[in-house]
Amino acid sequence: MTSSVGVVTPQRMRFDQPLPLQSGAQLPAYELVYETYGTLNAQRSNAVLVCHALNASHHVAGLHADDPKSLGWWDNMVGPGKPVDTDRFFVIGVNNPGSCFGSTGPMHTNPATGRPWGADFPVCTVEDWVDAQARLIEALGIRQLAAVLGGSLGGMQAQAWALRYPERLRHCVAVATAPNLSAQNIAFNEVARRAIVTDPDFHGGHFYAHGVVPKRGLRVARMIGHITYLSDDSMEAKFGRELRDAELHFSTQDIEFQIESYLRYQGDKFSEYFDANTYLLITRALDYFDPARAHGGDLARAYAAAKAIRFLLVSFTTDWRFSPARSREIVKALVDNRADVSYAEIDAPHGHDAFLLEDPRYLAVMRAYFERIAADVTPGARA
Amino acid sequence: MTSSVGVVTPQRMRFDQPLPLQSGAQLPAYELVYETYGTLNAQRSNAVLVCHALNASHHVAGLHADDPKSLGWWDNMVGPGKPVDTDRFFVIGVNNPGSCFGSTGPMHTNPATGRPWGADFPVCTVEDWVDAQARLIEALGIRQLAAVLGGSLGGMQAQAWALRYPERLRHCVAVATAPNLSAQNIAFNEVARRAIVTDPDFHGGHFYAHGVVPKRGLRVARMIGHITYLSDDSMEAKFGRELRDAELHFSTQDIEFQIESYLRYQGDKFSEYFDANTYLLITRALDYFDPARAHGGDLARAYAAAKAIRFLLVSFTTDWRFSPARSREIVKALVDNRADVSYAEIDAPHGHDAFLLEDPRYLAVMRAYFERIAADVTPGARA
Numbered sequence: 001m002t003s004s005v006g007v008v009t010p011q012r013m014r015f016d017q018p019l020p021l022q023s024g025a026q027l028p029a030y031e032l033v034y035e036t037y038g039t040l041n042a043q044r045s046n047a048v049l050v051c052h053a054l055n056a057s058h059h060v061a062g063l064h065a066d067d068p069k070s071l072g073w074w075d076n077m078v079g080p081g082k083p084v085d086t087d088r089f090f091v092i093g094v095n096n097p098g099s100c101f102g103s104t105g106p107m108h109t110n111p112a113t114g115r116p117w118g119a120d121f122p123v124c125t126v127e128d129w130v131d132a133q134a135r136l137i138e139a140l141g142i143r144q145l146a147a148v149l150g151g152s153l154g155g156m157q158a159q160a161w162a163l164r165y166p167e168r169l170r171h172c173v174a175v176a177t178a179p180n181l182s183a184q185n186i187a188f189n190e191v192a193r194r195a196i197v198t199d200p201d202f203h204g205g206h207f208y209a210h211g212v213v214p215k216r217g218l219r220v221a222r223m224i225g226h227i228t229y230l231s232d233d234s235m236e237a238k239f240g241r242e243l244r245d246a247e248l249h250f251s252t253q254d255i256e257f258q259i260e261s262y263l264r265y266q267g268d269k270f271s272e273y274f275d276a277n278t279y280l281l282i283t284r285a286l287d288y289f290d291p292a293r294a295h296g297g298d299l300a301r302a303y304a305a306a307k308a309i310r311f312l313l314v315s316f317t318t319d320w321r322f323s324p325a326r327s328r329e330i331v332k333a334l335v336d337n338r339a340d341v342s343y344a345e346i347d348a349p350h351g352h353d354a355f356l357l358e359d360p361r362y363l364a365v366m367r368a369y370f371e372r373i374a375a376d377v378t379p380g381a382r383a
Numbered sequence: 384m385t386s387s388v389g390v391v392t393p394q395r396m397r398f399d400q401p402l403p404l405q406s407g408a409q410l411p412a413y414e415l416v417y418e419t420y421g422t423l424n425a426q427r428s429n430a431v432l433v434c435h436a437l438n439a440s441h442h443v444a445g446l447h448a449d450d451p452k453s454l455g456w457w458d459n460m461v462g463p464g465k466p467v468d469t470d471r472f473f474v475i476g477v478n479n480p481g482s483c484f485g486s487t488g489p490m491h492t493n494p495a496t497g498r499p500w501g502a503d504f505p506v507c508t509v510e511d512w513v514d515a516q517a518r519l520i521e522a523l524g525i526r527q528l529a530a531v532l533g534g535s536l537g538g539m540q541a542q543a544w545a546l547r548y549p550e551r552l553r554h555c556v557a558v559a560t561a562p563n564l565s566a567q568n569i570a571f572n573e574v575a576r577r578a579i580v581t582d583p584d585f586h587g588g589h590f591y592a593h594g595v596v597p598k599r600g601l602r603v604a605r606m607i608g609h610i611t612y613l614s615d616d617s618m619e620a621k622f623g624r625e626l627r628d629a630e631l632h633f634s635t636q637d638i639e640f641q642i643e644s645y646l647r648y649q650g651d652k653f654s655e656y657f658d659a660n661t662y663l664l665i666t667r668a669l670d671y672f673d674p675a676r677a678h679g680g681d682l683a684r685a686y687a688a689a690k691a692i693r694f695l696l697v698s699f700t701t702d703w704r705f706s707p708a709r710s711r712e713i714v715k716a717l718v719d720n721r722a723d724v725s726y727a728e729i730d731a732p733h734g735h736d737a738f739l740l741e742d743p744r745y746l747a748v749m750r751a752y753f754e755r756i757a758a759d760v761t762p763g764a765r766a
Contacts, residue, residue: 023633123633183618183642184610190643191606194650197636198599200583216581220603223574227567235566241673248671250406250506252663253580256670259566260573267577280635287639288631290624 119205219267231351416485502588602650614734
């Protein structure tokens with residue numbers, strides 16, 4: 001794999017002041033891991049924060065020195081000459097607390113017990129993550145971000161930035177996201193959580209001490225996730241009813257169909273590196289996100305706080321996890337507030353995963369919008 | 384609960400001749416449990432066979448004497464004055480081999496070992512079930528059925544009857560079904576199976592000997608199933624984001640949302656009575672069904688064998704498990720054969736479950752079609 005960003009080195013920042021959480025609990029002293037790409041300009045006006053979704057991290061672009069396979073998860077979007085052009089922008093990727101990719105999380109030591117947090121790691125919401133990110137941005141000396149950008153759960157964080165710190169960003173770019181989870185979305189999360197929690201190797205979330213990992217549950221969780229990331233049509237186009245072998249085995253446990261082989265492989269791989277407690281925490285953050293709740297369910301009232309910000313929303317026609325209709329709810333709430341909102345609905349076959357893939361129309365929309373942002377935040381230029 | 388059929392008594396029939404299976408294996412001497420409602424006429428021309436889906440049995444209508452809650456699964460469809468009118472028809476419900484509701488199944492004794500079959504129960508296909516049913520129908524002295532009727536997996540059996548024994552039925556009524564499973568359908572089945580098979584209490588399918596049941600896996604399997612039975616909209620209308628308690632718990636394991644409570648309840652209930660090996664067998668029969676395969680993927684060529692039969696296909700707009708498009712594939716194959724086919728697409732909100740529910744338009748379509756069947760098979764009447 002190659003990347004036009006090249007080799008990047010993760011950095012860490014320690015925060016000694018506890019982070020108050022929406023639950024009423026607090027996260028004691030914690031560390032955030034982050035990466036940056038490009039150069040912060042003298043006016044500190046060209047910073048773009050990228051928020052990650054379930055299975056991602058601060059490692060947005062580039063490669064790590066020791067691993068030629070370590071391409072960042074949004075390397076096709078972020079880099080020199082890419083839609084989010086690091087020749088113009090100073091891009092920051094940050095790993096959220098509770099993650100298993102470097103920032104303080106369930107596998108780290110709970111200072112109160114001297115043992116790993118495990119299932120006792122405080123439940124964080126999207127808003128809590130954004131608060132943690134805001135401290136990092138402040139510590140980096142950035143008063144106002146040119147943009148906050150994210151897809152899926154990352155798009156919820158971009159929304160939360162707009163709603164919580166409207167004076168600290170100029171643009172909010174939220175891709176393949178929703179103003180909250182539907183009952184069906186919550187249902188899929190809950191099944192995945194039950195698979196993990198009821199795995200005997202979960203040990204109530206304190207499996208680290210037992211030297212085991214609830215891999216069975218993680219595999220099932222990931223398999224369910226994968227079904228919801230792909231569209232019915234793209235799964236049909238990619239796998240259909242293709243058999244793995246020339247003849248049927250007539251077995252309930254052997255692999256017969258290629259789709260089974262694919263799902264088992266994805267589940268196995270995921271269970272090797274992902275933390276079960278992180279999975280629970282992140283899916284819960286998804287469930288809880290619901291900015292309209294505090295406003296009697298009225299999303300337009302929630303967005304009244306953010307009307308000075310400019311928005312780009314992008315959705316994908318075959319995304320059945322966060323369908324275009326969900327993005328349009330946000331667009332409507334913004335239009336109701338006479339906010340400056342652009343919306344693109346991309347006719348892409350790949351379902352929810354489309355936000356991570358190469359699609360010329362999608363990348364062109366992102367490029368055009370970030371050119372506008374560049375003009376908006378570059379001294380001497382005009383939007 | 385009340386039923387216009389009243390109290391019914393299951394019957395059993397033993398078959399000493401082994402049943403050859405599509406896998407090349409055979410099912411040794413076996414028993415089928417069945418029920419009948421109404422009276423077989425002197426011409427033996429008014430028999431309707433009802434085929435069951437995943438979580439159902441021979442007990443289509445009426446109540447069992449010892450259990451006032453034991454209403455048959457399609458009691459709203461079958462009975463005196465009901466759409467499938469038992470004042471006119473002799474209706475037969477039969478439990479398939481491999482089930483856990485009475486017919487020979489994995490929990491019964493494998494004559495070769497003297498121990499329960501468990502995971503060694505032979506894998507049966509939809510066509511194998513239909514072969515077993517055909518023997519029962521023959522033993523009941525019925526040469527030609529007025530109709531074979533089924534929904535979902537039951538609709539696949541109705542199709543298999545038409546394709547395999549075209550001279551032995553006059554009408555095929557297939558509701559909420561498909562000509563085969565899509566990759567996504569197979570994917571959901573596979574996740575459910577993995578949840579069961581990787582439950583440590585599964586013991587390779589021989590859990591009976593260990594005095595345990597793989598309830599964790601069954602729960603997860605059922606929760607996944609329930610998500611696919613309901614439509615996104617009906618789940619949203621029924622549960623939305625409603626909380627169970629007044630305040631959030633901020634917990635990854637407690638129940639927060641009503642949809643979680645509902646799914647856990649359904650999973651728990653199911654794990655109390657359903658057999659894990661049966662779940663594996665039935666989902667595999669679903670996966671394998673694909674009558675077009677033997678004809679190079681050409682469903683019209685498959686249906687050439689059945690063109691003398693009259694068909695009713697019914698689908699439901701919000702069924703995303705077996706969408707109307709899947710029923711229309713069957714309709715097209717029949718039209719290509721110039722077969723006599725009626726098709727109704729019911730605008731119902733309830734997803735796949737709609738085929739079991741009271742919907743006046745749906746029931747009216749069924750009633751009208753069965754009146755036509757009655758006229759067709761009643762001596763002296765004219766279709």
